[in-house]
Amino acid sequence: MPRIRVDVDGATYEDDVEPRVLLVHYLRDRLGKVGTPVGCDTSNCGACTVLMDGVSVKSCSVLAVQADGRDVTTVEGLGLNGTEHPMQRAFHEEHALQCGYCTPGMIMASIDLLRENADPSEEEIRDGLEGNLCRCTGYQNIVRAVRRAAGEMREPSEREVAP
């Protein structure tokens, strides 16, 4: 069984894993990081999106062994010292969720979107989030939240903590 060493949300883990274990199952079942849900199981919905070496990936489409030597950030790694990430706060304040199932993936994909485009238009946000499905909100408030977070992250106020 291959042995992997992977950084997840700031901590280093070493584990023997079966090659067929998906990254999302490793995160949830081995590390207890259940903040990352399994959604569609067909790579469509994006609920399991995490950052690997800083870029978004669908963790149901990556093997845990492929994360060996990589740095993984889940939604649980965003808040520092109990402070919400600006994207988390914007989702809260704009009511960008109802059932919340898509939210962890939506937030991770949104952070990845702003990494490449700090001031996206509404259309660019919709394009950037096309791999993340939400069946509650109709996306209106999600787009508003990303716009709001983008504004705050460009001009951080004193209470914010950047990722």
Added chain:
Amino acid sequence: MIPATFDYVRPGTVDEAVTALADAGEDAKILAGGQSLMPLLRLRLAYPDSLIDLDRVDPLREIRDEGDTLMIGAMATHHQVVRDPLVREFAPLIARATETVADPAVRHRGTFGGSLAHADPAGDLPAVALALDAVFLVRSVRGEREIPAADFFVDWMTSAMEPDELLLSVRIPKLGAGWGAHYEKFHRTAQAWAIVGVACAVRRENGTVGEARIALTNMGSTPVRASEVERAVAGGAVSEAAFRSAAEHAADGAEPPADLHGSSEYRRHLATVLTARALAAAAS
């Protein structure tokens, strides 16, 4: 769902990968970006004995200028291809089509070579490679050979590569000044497969069409070259009327599939409409 068990091999070099593939026998699969293969494994539509993961074979990610051609390494990701200045300058059709593949997270992992080797006629890149007369460089322990795009796509999800052959890179003849390109993709929802797609490049010459290259996505068991349309527009006027008339031949000889998204007849109709649009966009 959880994939069936398999042996996992992670080579660090091309030589190691080719040897591993030869040793593993016919029930081995190459894992490139995994964005098509992983869902197949999870749904147990594929259950290879061994998986050879190219993720750490970094030389295969190179994109290089080779004079008259552009060499795109098989493991260059879609994300990398879309942003590459060489691709944008000399193969804009590839950049435009790749932008429409799936979604950002999938484009971070999915690879140029993986999409082509997968040989899904509903995938966007096979038609692009066919339209551009790309050449595929493959290697096995028996040696290297080149396969022209016209011979590479054999049948539904079947390429001309032997089970022990690995796709190393794809050579794309550069399109220089005077060429315009467009990929017209018709789908009902974001990130869905093309119901029909049209890959098109047009060279303008003194106000007329000097040359056109057109290939169709999801119009048969392989990507389909629209040769009749290419002939009909060559030497003719750059006008929407001329393009619409030529595009009437877009589905000639094609045997499009029928599925949930549309009948064969509907796809034939789409091919004519989308080909006219693609020609107009590429020539503008």
